Amino acid sequence: QQKVQQSPESLSVPEGGMASLNCTSSDRNFQYFWWYRQHSGEGPKALMSIFSDGDKKEGRFTAHLNKASLHVSLHIRDSQPSDSALYFCAASAQYNQGKLIFGQGTKLSIKP
């Protein structure tokens, strides 16, 4: 059973709009989270990490973590066509341990 579940599977957002992606860990041992983004033909690239309850903002990207429910979300404001990509949520058992368990990804399309 997948330990990290993402939703939705795919999402279409108009340019300039807000995109919201969700992720839940089913294993309480995995409570440190990352978001990675993968453009077609490339490997995933790290967007941001979040380890504490609450919000973390980096530019147009805001992550929110609720440790009690092991739910993390990613919100992208003012979405741009270049944000069209596959977004992965990943979780680890320790913040400085590289072994990550990935979700299945959310395909985000930004429509001009």
Add this chain to the structure above:
Amino acid sequence: DAGVTQTPRHEVAEKGQTIILKCEPVSGHNDLFWYRQTKIQGLELLSYFRSKSLMEDGGAFKDRFKAEMLNSSFSTLKIQPTEPKDSAVYLCASSFQTSSAETLYFGSGTRLTVL
């Protein structure tokens, strides 16, 4: 700075063949990972090395998959014998373990097609 380099970018194999995928991690990184990516399963961990020592060999992938790290700057993933269900993108990633958040750096992957 050079990122993670994977070769070849594409590989086509006949069922039953042996194939070897190659990876050069970012210089100075001490963690190296092999992942397999498919649309259905997403990213699955195959192997994990720390300072060249094998830390995890991916459980279900032990049978026909063997990753090696002969030195700190080169790793291989051997699949023997290949099966059509092995068709996927194989990703190598490296990172440097520190006391703060550890980020993985991925290569562009090798797309394997097994006929």
